[in-house]
Amino acid sequence: MKQSTLLEDIKQQGLYRQHHVISERQHTQVKINQKNCINFCSNDYLSLSMLSELKQATIDAVNTYGVGSGASPWMSGYSVLHQQAEQTFAEFMQRDKAILFNSGFTANIGLMAALFDKTHTVAMDKFNHASLIDGLKLSGAKHLRYRHNDMQHLRQRINGELKGLVTEGVFSMQGTIADLKTLADISHEHQALLIVDDAHGVGVLGGGLGTVAHCGLTQKQVPLLVCPLGKAFAAQGAVIAGQADWVDLVLQKARSYCYSTAIPPMLAAASMASLQVLQQQSWRREKLLELIEYFQQCADELQLNCLPSVTPIQSIMIGDNEIALQLSEQLLQRGFFLKAIRPPTVPKGTARLRVTLNTDHTPEQIKSLLQTVTHCYDSLL
Ligand SMILES: *Cc1c(COP(=O)(O)O)cnc(C)c1O
Numbered sequence: 001m002k003q004s005t006l007l008e009d010i011k012q013q014g015l016y017r018q019h020h021v022i023s024e025r026q027h028t029q030v031k032i033n034q035k036n037c038i039n040f041c042s043n044d045y046l047s048l049s050m051l052s053e054l055k056q057a058t059i060d061a062v063n064t065y066g067v068g069s070g071a072s073p074w075m076s077g078y079s080v081l082h083q084q085a086e087q088t089f090a091e092f093m094q095r096d097k098a099i100l101f102n103s104g105f106t107a108n109i110g111l112m113a114a115l116f117d118k119t120h121t122v123a124m125d126k127f128n129h130a131s132l133i134d135g136l137k138l139s140g141a142k143h144l145r146y147r148h149n150d151m152q153h154l155r156q157r158i159n160g161e162l163k164g165l166v167t168e169g170v171f172s173m174q175g176t177i178a179d180l181k182t183l184a185d186i187s188h189e190h191q192a193l194l195i196v197d198d199a200h201g202v203g204v205l206g207g208g209l210g211t212v213a214h215c216g217l218t219q220k221q222v223p224l225l226v227c228p229l230g231k232a233f234a235a236q237g238a239v240i241a242g243q244a245d246w247v248d249l250v251l252q253k254a255r256s257y258c259y260s261t262a263i264p265p266m267l268a269a270a271s272m273a274s275l276q277v278l279q280q281q282s283w284r285r286e287k288l289l290e291l292i293e294y295f296q297q298c299a300d301e302l303q304l305n306c307l308p309s310v311t312p313i314q315s316i317m318i319g320d321n322e323i324a325l326q327l328s329e330q331l332l333q334r335g336f337f338l339k340a341i342r343p344p345t346v347p348k349g350t351a352r353l354r355v356t357l358n359t360d361h362t363p364e365q366i367k368s369l370l371q372t373v374t375h376c377y378d379s380l381l
Pocket residue numbers: 102103104105106108129131168172197198199200228229230236237238
């Protein structure tokens with residue numbers, strides 16, 4: 001088919017994506033098309049990215065090591081800052097060893113393809129992140145897919161040997177927390193390797209340690225943990241942390257690590273600085289948790305259909321793609337920036353407004369957002 005026809009198809013389905021260009025940024029406020037808006041779609045959960053501590057650490061690293069790393073970590077791209085970041089994160093996460101990838105996406109792809117092959121069966125939650133699904137495809141392993149957080153369905157589906165069990169800690173589109181305790185039991189019963197991608201839990205839950213700690217588990221039950229650094233840590237890159245021999249195996253085999261330029265040293269420095277702030281300023285996490293509760297309470301009072309979630313990811317369910325899109329446009333005109341999430345990112349008929357809460361939001365902003373959603377929604381029906 002011709003590319004123009006393919007593009008037309010995307011538009012007809014209401015799935016054509018366009019950028020919103022940010023021209024200024026101040027904490028949770030951003031400027032888009034000359035209009036100031038409150039940003040309700042950033043994963044900077046603890047509002048760290050504009051902090052002077054992070055900026056200064058980044059600038060210092062640039063002055064010492066330059067901007068780009070210049071090569072693969074196996075060539076000349078690996079600096080003392082990379083090494084320090086790995087040691088610092090391993091210690092913080094209470095893991096034997098940690099390695100630094102240049103993004104969560106490449107970490108997941110590299111990890112899955114390094115550990116699994118076509119003789120293996122790997123079970124994954126239906127709502128796992130695209131990078132985990134793509135990584136599994138790349139590995140060639142048999143994909144055993146179970147309904148979201150449905151442990152009974154998972155047990156029913158296991159039939160024979162199970163090599164791996166892979167889940168998100170906090171699900172990125174639902175805000176639900178994985179049933180890690182049961183997943184750990186099932187992995188133990190089948191001697192399967194449990195891998196948790198905690199992009200949205202680390203820094204926020206479990207006193208900052210993430211979903212695994214929140215669920216009372218350690219490295220023993222979860223030998224491999226993926227922590228992307230672009231969310232609560234307000235930087236970029238990802239850490240894979242865990243049992244020394246598993247981490248080393250990933251390090252030795254991951255092609256996305258070997259054949260890609262190492263993350264810039266400045267970002268290793270930035271992530272260490274944000275880890276320090278995160279440890280010293282626990283009020284950031286506590287305030288965020290209060291805002292989450294407030295959001296749920298307000299949504300309840302306004303009778304908005306929200307998924308229950310004790311995480312910064314909140315979903316206002318709409319259903320129809322077009323209505324969700326129109327709502328997000330109307331909200332933008334009224335100074336609230338958030339996105340309509342539509343299929344194929346979420347299942348058909350479950351289009352939603354996805355809100356991500358950050359420490360620097362205020363209760364007034366949250367209330368005003370939800371009142372505006374109610375108002376616009378009523379006028380669209
Ligand atoms: C964001 C995200 C990733 C990808 O991380 P990047 O560093 O943004 O590439 C992986 N897994 C999950 C669950 C995510 O939400």
